[in-house]
Amino acid sequence: MEQGSAHEGGRPAYAPGAFPRTPAEGRTPEGRTPEGRVPGQARSGPAGGADPRGAPPGAEQARGEHTHSEPPAPRAVQRHSVRGQILDALRAALVDGELVPGHVYSAPALGARFGVSATPVREAMQRLAVEGAVEVVPNRGFRVSERGPRELAELAEVRALIEVPVMLRLARTVPAHRWSVLRPLAEATVTAAAVGDRAAYAESDRAFHRAVLMLSGNEQLVAVADELHRRSQWPLVSGPAGRRADLLADASEHTALLDALIAQDLAVVRALVGEHFAGADG
Structure with missing residues (x-):
């Protein structure tokens, strides 16, 4: 099983094929503004006293400036939003193979x-880089990590050691109605797989696994498993094209697993999760 859109609000728009294979090293203006007072925002002095800049009391009102406390500037929030959207777009480009393993950007x-x-x-x-998807190349940029089948198999093995025992325990203890609410998440993976949207599939896949594990109540386990899952979704050196046909098969395992969990059929659950991690794709 794989993943869905990196930003919770959906996958940000970016031009397909917009990532250069040999990008130019020119710099663009940073466009950064100093932190602190918003341009045009008044500085208020002590109540009833002189303005620290030497202006007499009331001068700011005469200039039409505000002297009461103004809400903080949204610049930091906007910058975080931009950074998050860029991160989502880069993750989608990695999954789709638009950022090529071994290339420097x-x-x-x-x-x-x-x-x-x-x-x-x-x-x-x-x-x-912290997630292991790229490597820092001093004075040049970032090289997309080159991964082979062995690394993917190792990640699948570690994920199975963590997730399989938890899923089997949950299959024995969680009531059917709590599993039923996860149905839309399982169906979202099928929808993404049907149209071949690997980035959307990867995000929806991770969302399904995360929701299952959250029923354990162990937030640390969920965080560790989600990080391993994300790492397992970065493409191999050969790229994702050869595995694209497996998306629908992986997605169907989500719905079959959910059916088995609702029925509390432990034998089927054990077989499905074993096959799922053996497939190493989701």
Whole structure:
């Protein structure tokens, strides 16, 4: 089983094929503004006293400026939003194979493609480096990590050691009505697989697994399993094209597993989760 859209609000729009194989190293203006007072926002002095800049009391009102406390500027929130959208787009590009394993991409060049400065791209790439998807190349940019079948198999083995015992325990203890509410998540993986949207499938796949494991009540387990799952979704050196036909088969395992969990059929649950992790794709 794989994943869905990296940003919770859905997959951000970006131009397919917008990632250069050999990007230019030119820099774009950062467009950053100093932190602190919003341009045009008044500084208020002590109540009833002189303005710290030397203006007499009431001068700001005469200039039409506000002296009461104003809400904080939304710039930090906007910047975080941009960074999150860029991170989602980069993750989707990795899953789709648009960012090629072994190739180096510069933050300024990618920023130019997105129409943003290099800063949010660089921040998103640093996050991907922590996740193991890319490697930092000093003075050049970021190289997409090259992964082979052995690494994928190792990730699948570790995930199975964590998730399978938990799923079997939950199959014995969770009532059917709690499993039924996960039906839309399982169906979302089938929908994404049917249209061949690997990025949407990867996100919906992770969402389904995460929802199952959350029933354990162990937040640390959910976080560790989700991180391993994400790592398992980055493409192999050979790219994702050869595995695309497996998406529907993997998605059907989600719905079959959910049916078995609702029925509390432990034998079927054990067989399905074993096959699922053996397939190593979701």
